[in-house]
């Protein structure tokens with residue numbers, strides 16, 4: 001098999017595509033409602049390559065000119081979607097000023113310093129400008145991904161969460177792979193999630209007037225001019241059960257007002273666009289300080305609306321099969337921290353992350369569940385904070401609009417969901433190796449891909465040169481792990497057998513079709529007796545040098561093998577095979593096999609790495625503890641056995657050469673030349689060679705992945 005063929009087999013199915021449910025297809029996504037939530041989701045999802053159709057009941061003739069906070073947690077997400085705050089004249093929020101209803105200044109905080117904590121600005125924008133921009137980004141041909149379609153005057157009257165269908169008021173049925181219920185506080189989508197038929201929005205006990213005033217008019221009046229001396233200043237007048245909130249927008253040219261009051265004092269519709277009149281406003285706030293009253297009496301009568309502030313008990317779930325709720329349909333927000341739109345954008349972001357490019361239709365319901373898991377706690381908690389800040393002023397409970405700022409602002413939903421999706425995918429496959437560094441996910445290695453798929457090394461090749469010799473049992477047994485009981489030689493004789501064996505591996509799938517070499521000392525005829533008397537016999541390997549970091553790390557950590565690095569140079573000539581081992585240029589080992597002749601008796605040769613017919617390999621795993629005061633203590637220490645019989649794939653020998661002469665020369669050099677290996681190479685050099693017994697080179701296919709390695713005691 002050629003290297004190209006091997007590379008092909010690596011990409012087919014082993015890159016995780018089948019496991020993680022991705023394909024080249026895109027999803028058909030139906031969005032109910034073109035509010036901030038629906039549009040933000042549409043933008044994120046088209047960027048992922050999905051086909052998005054938005055159905056909006058209104059003609060957008062009714063959109064009111066109100067402002068909206070874009071806190072740092074929302075601004076970062078909007079930037080990703082392509083919204084530029086400066087381009088929509090969203091001025092910065094720079095100051096918070098608070099009065100009581102008598103007009104006495106409570107505090108005035110310059111926020112410019114504390115805002116430096118946040119990567120993204122805290123901005124105040126005109127709702128219409130933001131909405132227009134989102135609409136353009138969702139539907140324009142110039143952006144990444146297929147443009148979303150937006151059908152106006154297309155109220156959705158019913159839907160089927162299992163079929164992924166919606167029914168429009170004219171009876172048209174549209175089918176998709178999933179439905180996003182982004183239809184706001186009066187959501188009809190909500191009725192289709194468990195419990196959502198019963199849970200209804202209810203009055204919070206408060207209503208709010210909302211209107212705009214030209215800043216200029218306030219500036220020109222001596223009674224009110226003091227309120228606009230600072231730019232980006234959010235001002236609150238707190239009465240006990242009512243309050244006036246003012247903040248600038250549109251590059252500080254407009255002042256946006258939200259005046260909250262007990263709902264029984266002035267009737268309001270419970271939608272955004274109910275006209276009421278100025279008299280009602282002034283009546284409700286008549287006891288407020290005269291300069292505040294002077295200020296609100298400048299209300300632009302046309303922009304003045306009033307509506308009930310709605311709250312809702314928690315929904316148990318936002319998801320039913322192929323239907324998912326986001327924004328106010330999942331959790332209607334009270335306006336007290338200016339985070340409702342931000343949470344809607346966070347929901348939209350999380351959805352566009354989990355519905356990643358190429359997701360298969362069949363995997364949609366599980367991803368929607370994941371979205372809920374990611375968003376549920378944070379959205380509900382922020383909703384609860386808004387509730388708290390809407391409470392009436394009491395003596396002992398102080399209200400602080402910025403109390404929850406760190407929680408609200410210190411979050412980037414794109415980064416958070418991206419990580420939670422990763423962790424979720426990793427958790428889909430619990431039987432997967434993790435080793436340091438774990439922050440980046442499961443570690444690809446000889447026994448698995450990053451996705452946990454076993455490696456195919458049937459076509460990988462090996463060439464093993466081994467020199468077996470007679471030597472001293474009493475010298476070799478000093479290479480058993482100090483203090484470890486149970487290791488011994490099978491034979492009582494003082495003559496023992498061992499080999500230096502050097503293998504070159506190639507066409508290794510886990511190394512992208514490349515390979516490396518290793519050389520180790522294999523001590524034959526060893527056994528380990530467990531305390532219960534069970535005996536395991538094999539070849540004991542006190543050291544294995546390898547020429548590449550990756551197998552060293554995986555072998556040490558996953559198998560407990562005593563691997564270290566050394567450079568291995570191999571020269572395969574006609575009739576000769578020379579191996580030179582060195583470290584940073586210090587040559588410490590010469591292993592030569594000469595007079596090589598092909599051996600036709602393949603059956604006599606084995607493909608075993610050691611070149612020997614033992615039951616398996618015995619190694620001793622040892623890991624030190626971390627800590628200056630813990631020197632000399634092990635975190636863990638135990639014998640490990642790799643039974644040859646269980647190895648997969650079994651190596652297949654293709655060619656064998658026998659050598660007529662072989663030589664081993666080891667020079668331990670000194671601590672300067674081999675600062676990390678001198679103690680090892682010295683001991684290797686001390687092993688006497690009584691007689692070379694056998695020297696051969698074996699070539700073949702199929703490299704075992706060493707997965708059967710196991711702790712034996």
Ligand SMILES: Cc1cc2nc3c(=O)[nH]c(=O)nc-3n(C[C@H](O)[C@H](O)[C@H](O)COP(=O)(O)OP(=O)(O)OC[C@H]3O[C@@H](n4cnc5c(N)ncnc54)[C@H](O)[C@@H]3O)c2cc1C
Nearest residue numbers: 033035036037057069156184327328335338339340341342
């Ligand atoms: C007084 C007040 C002030 C606020 N101030 C702020 C603020 O400063 N900052 C902030 O972040 N948040 C603020 N919020 C909250 C924020 O406005 C909402 O949380 C946010 O707009 C919710 O967005 P949404 O897209 O989920 O819902 P909506 O904006 O309500 O959008 C829902 C859309 O769905 C459409 N729709 C509804 N039913 C159907 C149907 N059956 N078929 C088709 N279409 C349908 C609607 O017409 C609408 O366009 C405030 C809220 C209030 C009440």
Ligand SMILES: *[C@@H]1O[C@H](CO)[C@@H](O)[C@H](O)[C@H]1NC(C)=O
Nearest residue numbers: 149150151154168172173174
């Ligand atoms: C949505 O609008 C487009 C273009 O205006 C139209 O072709 C399409 O039929 C509409 N879809 C539905 C389901 O009404």
Ligand SMILES: *[C@@H]1O[C@H](CO)[C@@H](O)[C@H](O)[C@H]1NC(C)=O
Nearest residue numbers: 267268269270271274275276
């Ligand atoms: C608007 O408010 C008035 C009271 O000011 C009320 O009578 C009316 O029903 C409301 N309209 C809607 C559409 O809610």
Ligand SMILES: *[C@@H]1O[C@H](CO)[C@@H](O)[C@H](O)[C@H]1NC(C)=O
Nearest residue numbers: 377378411415416417419420
């Ligand atoms: C994601 O955000 C939540 C809520 O703020 C937090 O508890 C969690 O630790 C975050 N997760 C990650 C992976 O950052």
Ligand SMILES: *[C@@H]1O[C@H](CO)[C@@H](O)[C@H](O)[C@H]1NC(C)=O
Nearest residue numbers: 580587588589590665666667
């Ligand atoms: C190994 O052989 C080379 C020549 O091929 C020689 O220069 C070197 O000294 C030898 N080293 C050892 C450790 O025998």
